[in-house]
Amino acid sequence: MTLADLKTGQSGKILKISVSGALKRRLMDMGVVPGTDVRVEKVAPLGDPIEVRIKSYALSLRRGEARHIEVEGTHSS
């Protein structure tokens, strides 16, 4: 499962980033590192990008980018 598959309000734990190079480094620099909890807060009115809460701040990213982040679902609300 990837971060793009989580629905609004669902949480997960990051397993790995399945892309390399600049995009991976950028994601990691923003706190998207394995073992971190992440929760999908919102979806933009036009369906993309999404807003997630990670390391106690709000991060937005496109679904295309979220698809590179593998997660395991923890719980949904």
Add this chain to the structure above:
Amino acid sequence: MSALIASTVHRGKSGRRTHLTIAVAGNPNAGKSTLTNAIAGSRLSVGNWPGVTVEKKSATFDFQGRKITLVDLPGTYSLSPYTQEEVVARDYLVHEKPDVIINVVDATNLERNLYFTLQLLELNIPLVMALNMHDEAAQKGFRIDIDKMALMLGSAVIPTVATKGEGIGRLMETAVAFADASETQRPAVVSYGEDIEKAVAAVAEQLKDHADVVSGHLPLRWMALKMIEGDARAIEHYQTEAYAALTEKAAHHLRSAHGEDLEALLADVRYGLAAGLTRETLRKPEKRKRELTERIDAVVLNRYAGIPIFFVAMWLMFKLTFDIAGPFTDWLDGIVAGPLPRWAAVLLAAISAPDWIVSLVTEGIIAGVGSVLVFLPPIFAMMFFITLLEASGYLARAAFVMDRLMSAIGLHGKSFIPLLLGFGCNVPAIYATRTLENPRDKALTALLIPLMSCGARLPVYVVFTAAFFSAYAVTVLWSLYLLGIVLAVLVGFLFKKTLFRGEAPVFIMELPPYRIPTAKNLMIHTWEKGKHYLMKAGTWILAISVFVWFGLNLPWGVEAKKESYLGKTGQIIAPVFAPLGFGTWEAASSLLTGVVAKEIVVATMGEVYAPGAEEKEEEASSFSEDVREITVSFGGAFVDAAKNVFSTFGVATMSAQEDEETAGLKSVLAKTFTPLSAYAFMAFVLLYLPCFIVLVAMRHEFGSWKWAGVTIVYQTVLAWMVAFVIYQGGRLVGL
């Protein structure tokens, strides 16, 4: 070695250095620019870092009898080699070796900020942390153990509230004290774990004799870490390829234990340490309160309300920018058109200057100064509102809402605002692209801005629609605006596939908490941009204006416009326009002058089609009357601006009025244009190269003429093709 360093620094009698350099570094949204403003205020000067479009702010001032140079580094989340901002920041830190780093940290977002702090520590430069927004953190119930943090980082930690100026004095004193003791006051070496430290030690051993390390120009630990990370930029720049093979052994061991991607391993380790530091020093309340930002976002980013709210916000910003600027532009325009050239003429007559000098001064130089000045009010207003949007946190939301739409043509969510401003005036719109971080997004947005039909093109449409399409004027007007938008989408697609081929930049963006911007910050940013424009773009604009004057008036003494250089050039290029339906020298000359400002097309047409008609003697007025008039009209501009603000909230009226002086032009136009060629002409005016002020703004914002050149070529070709299709297509269907 210490003797070598000592010889290159300035020392006073007491042995203290008399000139210190302080670098300010930190994450975006941590309050870095507010803090810099609090320290240096209006002494900051703005420019660009060499070779890139990243803004550089610095200030030199006296502090406790010493000279301090403060350099504000671009806000970054990391010192990776992948973005311009990060490269600029790290190159500065490594090459210029500031005496001390002030690291601005958002106290409400410790972990991510500390991840950056750890990377700064690797550089072995004395570090003082400004634990900013300390009040906000306290309000949330955060308790931060400052002493423990300082101890763990081997640095000083000063709580600050930059918006209120709290802690700034202590911060500066501590920074200066740290700089003084820079040889002993080194930050802590944070251990990255046994495996990595072993590798670092092995690589450092190899690197020890590298010339830059020996001379103290390259921080050893930092370079060793970069080599382990496989940082291609650092390895190439410091010519350590030869050492790379030696690094391989150490790296190989790490890889077999921790996986292939060592860059990711280090990012992971740094985040692990940042999390550990946060756990050790921060106590949060058990239950997290639903914050104000989340409550606002529940409305502002709502699935249904989000877009309407966005459009209302954009409409307000657009109206306010141009409604407030408008009266002041008119006021400046009035002075430059009336009293100023009159006074100059009187003065020059008094020293019996020849006619051509009088004309050069009044029509060339003063008009040139005028064309510089009239753009100041919209640039000020634009910068004010952009800063307001950025500092309040809404700009990121606007990008979030619009990104889906804009990414379809290869743009970023933030591109929407500059494009929108383009409908008012392309010049401030070009400057508004500064909110886009990625150079590709920025360039593509700037290239599409001139397709947004600006206010200066409206007078041309008004004259032609009144002459040929009075029955359905509004439809024709709208069709032109729409034509520009549709072509922007098509051109955007085309550029995405050609000039900007390759992977689209990422959209990984923080949505910062909403914050109330301080008046001081708004003023400083607005003023900086205006000043920067005047000094950098102003000289170009003035020079080109004078050049154009020569084109219009030489050879000196020509009565008929047809015989001036402009008219002659018009005659030469007129055949190019024949297939478009307006191959006359009059039309060609008018289009040529439109490069100064598109509304001038109408004025030139008035002169070439109906010479002498608009030459009305103005009533002579005395100097004191002029001064009184200027003062009164300046007051009037304030009143008008205020009225406009109120009418913005009321009913908007589209003011497509007709000027008196253009009424005579209508009948002449009817003889040389058909409705079809008139429409082709309007489309051409919409699309051909923008006024040269836009081109100068592009040069200024991008640091080279490259994108201005691309604009000139593509727009001229596009304008010709579109006008051709309209005219020839129209004839085919029998219009």
